[in-house]
Amino acid sequence: xxxxxxxxxxxxVFATHKQRTYLTVLPVAxxxxxxxxxFPSGDEVExxxxxxxxxxxxxxxxxxxxxSTIIMSTHRSAIYGILSDGYNDVEDDSCTGLGLDTSNSANxxxxxxxxxxxGYSDLWKITIDANKASFEERLILRL
Numbered sequence: 001x002x003x004x005x006x007x008x009x010x011x012x013v014f015a016t017h018k019q020r021t022y023l024t025v026l027p028v029a030x031x032x033x034x035x036x037x038x039f040p041s042g043d044e045v046e047x048x049x050x051x052x053x054x055x056x057x058x059x060x061x062x063x064x065x066x067x068s069t070i071i072m073s074t075h076r077s078a079i080y081g082i083l084s085d086g087y088n089d090v091e092d093d094s095c096t097g098l099g100l101d102t103s104n105s106a107n108x109x110x111x112x113x114x115x116x117x118x119g120y121s122d123l124w125k126i127t128i129d130a131n132k133a134s135f136e137e138r139l140i141l142r143l
Contacts, residue, residue, distance in 0.1 A: 006028075006071075006125070006139070007028060007031040007032040008032075009069040010028065010029075010032035010034060010069050010070075010071050011034065011064070011067075011068045011069050011070070012034065012037065012060075012064055012068055012069070012070045012071070013025050013028055013029040013032065013034050013035070013036045013037065013070070013071050013072070014036070014037050014038075014039060014057060014060060014061070014070060014071070014072035014073075014074075015036050015037070015038050015039075015072065015073050015074075016038065016039060016050065016053035016057070016073070016074050016075060016078065017038055017039065017040050017041065017048060017052065017053055018050065018053075018075070020120065021073040021074060021075065022036055022038060022073075024073040024120065024121060024123065024141065025071060025072070025073045025123065027141075028071050028123065029071075032071075037060065039053050039056035039057045039060055040052055040053060040056045041056075050074075050075035050078050051078055051081070053074060053075070053078050054078045054081040054082055054095065055095040057072065057074065057078070057082050058081075058082055058095055058096070058097055058098065059095075061082070061098065061126060061128070061133055062098075062133070064128050065128065066128055066129065066130070067127075067128065067129065068127065068128040069125065069126075069127050069128075069136075070125070070126040070127070070128070071123050071124070071125055071139070072123065072124050072126065073122070073123055073124075074124070076115060079124065080097075080102055080108075080115070081097055082097055082098065083097060083098050083100045083102055083108075083124070083126075083135060084097050084098070084099065084100060084101075084102050098126070098132075098133040100133065100134070100135045107135065107137070107138050108138070121140055121141035122138055122139070122140055122141075123138070123139040123140075123141060124138055124139075125137045125138075125139060
């Protein structure tokens, strides 16, 4: 990532509250010299379900400034909620997803049930431009 200039663009690195996603993005954050922001944060978060990261991550992405480049690691149970329509169990629009098209199977591989079939080393690059989020690419770390 350093060789191809990706880390030079990174302004934010996001991970879920689970240790696995934090450790996945940590090398990128260190190369880009930015801190990993974990969602949700606080005490006892490791015991929460993976879906607990959806709303806080959406809100964090939406609050970044114009021109931001975000690298994030999340769980397959959460990525579509973040990138597409959000988490439907919330009654207000505070958790409306980014509304991105996730139909491209090269960028968003799916299993037989139509759920994201990504690996532990998948990272997602999102940019903020003209007050909206855009999917840039799925990066696969070679661990």
